[in-house]
Amino acid sequence: MKRLWVTILLFTINAFVFRAYAIANPPILFPKAEVLNPYTTRIPFKLVDHLIVVEAELLDKKGNFIIDTGSEALILNSVHFNAYYPFQKKTTNASGVNAVLDFSYEKFIDEFNLNGFKFENKVSDIINLSHIETGKKIKLLGIIGYSILKDYEVFIDLHLHQITLTKVDKEGHPLSDKIYLEKIVDSLDFTLKKHTIVIQGFINNQSVRFGLDTAAEFNQINKSIHRKALAFFIPKQRLKLNGASGKTIRVLAGKLHRVKLKDNIYFGPMYTVLTNLNQMNEAFGVALDGILGYEFFAQKRTIINYKKEKLYFIDYPIAY
The missing domain is CATH 2.40.70.10 (Acid Proteases)
Incomplete structure (x- = not known):
């Protein structure tokens, strides 16, 4: 294994x-x-x-x-x-x-x-x-x-x-207007629950709540997620994962398909693990159906503005 x-x-x-x-x-x-x-x-x-x-x-x-x-x-x-x-x-x-x-x-x-x-x-x-x-x-x-x-x-x-x-100032406005060479092409509102960035999204047409975490090496979805969303998680293998305390758990890993945040913000299949997020949800005081991590940022060049509770996106260059 x-x-x-x-x-x-x-x-x-x-x-x-x-x-x-x-x-x-x-x-x-x-x-x-x-x-x-x-x-x-x-x-x-x-x-x-x-x-x-x-x-x-x-x-x-x-x-x-x-x-x-x-x-x-x-x-x-x-x-x-x-x-x-x-x-x-x-x-x-x-x-x-x-x-x-x-x-x-x-x-x-x-x-x-x-x-x-x-x-x-x-x-x-x-x-x-x-x-x-x-x-x-x-x-x-x-x-x-x-x-x-x-x-x-x-x-x-x-x-x-x-x-x-x-x-940024207290309203979230950058104190400089000469920051990015690339053009911001889209944006998305999020909700800040304590320190957790919470995004409303969809798996196919099923509404889900994602947390955004730069240190999540794999995306995660909760075992208790609605079956209509779980149908688009295609398992590939079982893994042993060592958590931050050194404890080992066994999880299913595979690809999560048809994730979108709105009609024009969508993702290709993302490597994802199926796990239990209940304890994390209890600790953070928010009910999340999944975590978006590295796989999210690999597809979206992302700007986070905590004060405005807003994400902005810059396109990846097109390879010719």
Whole structure:
């Protein structure tokens, strides 16, 4: 039986959290970032399997950060950043790419510097991510989630392997009008449930609710989805998947057909796994029929605007 290591949203558990205030927090630097203007920066990324990973440096440590819209917070790997003060204990739910991690701590970040962009007074979770490092064979410093991305218009471009961040005002209007060389060809409204991007879509003509997650290496559909939608999931094989906690589950993998978000926004068959999303739905407080991840971004060059709750799309170049 084929065995894969993938980052997939599987479970959510309660974690004990301790607040820790750092005495000194040097900035996190992205040495390969390109500043386009005072409000816009472009960061190249690499794909590690199907994860979007940017290179960064913090406290003289060089490593990688995963870009994860499914994660609520900025997360630092306790393997590399293990200084905290264990007090002010509380209980919380871990979520996102790290949904199943057992124990986390919080750390107050005075300043997060993105090649001239400053994110001030941010709280980061400190969690052991060693199993992801082992599975992906990378030095992983942390995960960049919603708490960092929400104040920016985020262009995820799998064609050029780069992410562009543009500062927006409180209504979501970009502070610069000279950002994209390509033309925006379409847009779509979404609903923000806490930190989860929820999209109303269709499988054939059956209405479904998708979550959008840059760190979902495979699309996922819920086992309890309506049979009229499930009919368009064509299973190909059974896989063993290791979740973020190292727990292994068996799933059906195949192709999902006839997915569309509206009449003019549709997708070719997408590699998808059939799994149980009930625990994730309970944790996130939203009933999702599926998760759209890498396969979505591979077909759509996508701009996310959290303030406006809107997605914009730029066409892939036509190959001649």
